[in-house]
Amino acid sequence: MPHPVDVHVGKRIRHRRWLVGMTQQQLAESVGIKFQQIQKYETGANRVSASRLWDIADSLEVEISFFFEGLEHEGDSPREKTDNVPTDILGDKEALDLVRSYYAIPENQRRRLFDLARVLSEVA
Known part of the structure; x- marks a missing residue:
């Protein structure tokens, strides 16, 4: 089962990629990987390494912190903030x-x- 942080980061990658009008293939090419890997990142099936996240942030023209916005820690269990907004609004x-x-x-x-x-x- 994917870790909630990996799922959140993946959603944020998909959200930003979609907002800038970039396909999975274009993002994959810009960071030097196959588009299937981008699919796995976006679903949270695969964890994104720090260096790969750095490259993705550069390609999508955002700060690394963008991918973690909307997370809060409560003990050891990170959760997404909702504020009366559906949890998967980015999806x-x-x-x-x-x-x-x-x-x-x-x-x-x-x-x-x-x-x-x-x-x-x-x-x-």
Whole structure:
């Protein structure tokens, strides 16, 4: 059974790769491995070594800490924070599509849409 941290890191890799519009094949080529290995990392089936995570972070243009955001320690059991958000929001294609579409909107319209969403969520 995969360790929860490996699963979380894998989700964060998939999330960032998807947001930048990179395929598993493109990421694999940029770090010098086969795309099947990226698949295993993203599912948490294989643990990512520190040096490989460094290369992935470089390819995805994020800091190493990005992959650990959203984790908290409670004793020896790391858990994902939820804050009323589904645990696997990074694995939800619809949510990621929404984020990508949101950032494609011009900034002034995006701000208005954000304000509308905030008001709607408060009344729901």
